[in-house]
Amino acid sequence: MNKPSFASTADTTQRTIAFDEIGPGLYAFTAEGDPNTGVVIGRDSVMVIDAQATPVMAKTVIEKIRTVTDKPIKHVVLSHYHAVRVLGASGFGASEVIASKATRELIVERGQEDWDSELGRFPRLFQAAETVPGLTWPTVTFQDRMSVWLGDREVRLMHLGRGHSAGDIVAYVPDADVIFSGDLVEYRSACYCGDAHFTDWPVTLDRIAELQPRAIVPGRGSAVVGEDKVRAAFASTRDFLTTLYGSVSKSAARGLSLKQSFDACRAVMDPKFADYAIYEHCMPFNVARAYDEARGIDRPRIWTAERDRSMWADLQG
Template sequence: MSKAFASAGDMAEKAISFTQVGEGLYAFTAEGDPNSGVIIGDESVMVIEAQATPRLARKVVECIRSVTDKPISHLVLTHYHAVRVLGASAYGAPEIIMSDTARAMVVERGQEDWDSEFGRFPRLFQGYEEIPGLTWPTTTFSDTMTVYLGNRKVEIFTPGRAHTAGDAVVWVPDAGVMFTGDIVEYHSACYCGDGHFADWGKTLDAIAAYDPIAIAPGRGDALVGREMVASALANTRDFVESTYRPVQRVAARGGSLKEAWDAVRAECDPKFKDYAIYEHCLPFNVGRAYDEARGIDTPRIWTAERDQQMWEDLQG
C-alpha cells in the first residue's frame, strides 16, 4: 500500500511551545510544524512568518499577548510559501515585508503554491475559508533593510539562495539572535523542492559568520547557545548535501529519476528517516535535485497535479 500523500495522513494536533531566545525575543514552535518568530521593541512588535491561516496566526497572537500588549507593527515573510504567509490578515494591518525576489515569486507562482500546499498539508489549512487571498508585501527590499522598533534595531537581509531564491533572514544585533526561516531546520527535514542545493552551503556560511548565540529556525525547536546553533547548521548542511550528492552522481552518468530516488534513500534514510516531514519532503527534494543536477537553475513550479504525479512516481 502506498503512503498517504505528503502530510495528508498527519492530522494530529501539535503541542505549541513559546520559547524565549533572547531579551524580548521568542520562537513559536509546534513539533516540526512551521515556526514563527517574535521581536518586542520599545514601542511595538515584529512578527516573522504569518502561518498558513488566520486561525493558526491567532495562536501566535495569543502567545504574544501573554508577554506584551504592544501593537504588532511589522510582519516579515522570509519567503513566499503558502504555509508561511496566508495567515497574515490575523495580525491587523502591519507593514508586511518581503524581499523583492520573494514578491516576484508570489507573482510567478503564488497561486499554484497555495493550491499545491493546500493538498499537501490539510491539517495546517483548517479554517482556510478565512484566507482573503494571496498575501502581498507593503514593503520590499533588494539586499538589506533596517527597521527600528523604537530604539531596537532589526536588520533584514538576503544571505543567498537556499530554501528558495528569495530567502530573507532577520538579525537582532543587540541580542545576537537570528530568525532564519527554512534556511535552517532542527530535527526536521529540509524542504528543497524550490531550493538551490549548490548555493545552500554558502548561505549557511553567511549565517554562521554573524556568530549568532541563538537561532529561531524554520521548523523544530529553538536553538539557544552557540553549541546548539553550530549543531543545527552542520545538520542542515549534512541533510542538503546528503540529498544532492547522490543525485549528482546518478545524473552525471545519465541515470533516471527513480535511480536518483533510490540513491538518496540509501544515503539519507539511515540519518534522517525519523525527522519531521521526512517522507513528505523526499519526492519533491529528489525531483528538484535531479533537475538542478541536470542544469535547470530555476525550480519548476509545483502544481497540485505535478505533486500527485511526483508522489506516485516515487512514493507510490
C-alpha cells in the same frame, strides 16, 4: 510494504505548541516540527516573522504574544513565499508586510499554484482555510538589506543568497545576537527542497554563520540556544543538503532515471535522517528538484497540485 500516503495528508495529529523566550523580548512560537513563527518586541511595537497559514492560526500566535505584551503588532516579515508561512498575515492587522523583492516576484509568478499545492499536501496546517482572504502581498520590499527600528531596537533583514528559495531572508537582532532563519536552517526537521538552489544554499549558510548568533529560531524544530547547539543546527542542515544533492547529482551524471536516483538517494539518506520531522513528505519533492538542478535547470519548476500527485505516484507508487 504499505505505500506512504500522499505527502502529509495522513498527518492529522495536532502538535503541542511552545512559546519560549530565547533572548530579551525575543520569542519562538514552535510546534514540534510544524512551521515556526518568531516574535520581536521593541520599545513601542512588535514584529512577527512568518505568519502561519491562515488568519485563524495567526490568532493562536497573537494569543501567545498577548501573554507577554500589549504593544501593537506593526510589522509582519515573510522569510519567503511559501503558503504555510504567509497566508495568515492578514490576521495580525500589521501596518507593514515586509519581504525581499525576489519573494514578491515569486508570489507573482507562482503564489496561487503554491497555495493550491500546499493545501493539497498538508491540509492540517490550513485550519479554517476559508478565512484566507487571498494571496499575501508585501507592502515593503528590499533588494539585499534593510533595518526596521522598533523604537530603539534594530532588526536587520538580510537576503544573503539563494537557498530554500530564491528569496529567503533572515532577521537578525544584533543587541541579542539572535537570528530568525526561516527555512534556511532547520533543527531535527527535514529541509524542504522543492524550490531549492542546492549549490547556493551551503554558501548562504556560511554567510549566516558569519554573524555568530548565540541563538536561532529555525524554520521548523525547537529554538536553538547556545553556541554548541547553534553549530549543530548549521552542521545538520548542511549535512542533509550535501548528502542529498551529492547522491542525486552522481545518479544524474550516470544517466539514471529520476526513480532510480530517488531509490539510491533514499538508501543514503534514510539511515541518517528518516526520524526527522516531515522527512517522508519532503523526499520526493527534494529529489525531483535536485535531479533538475543536477541536469542544469537553474530555476525551480513550478509545483502545481497536479504535478505534485503525478510525481508522487511516479516515485512512491
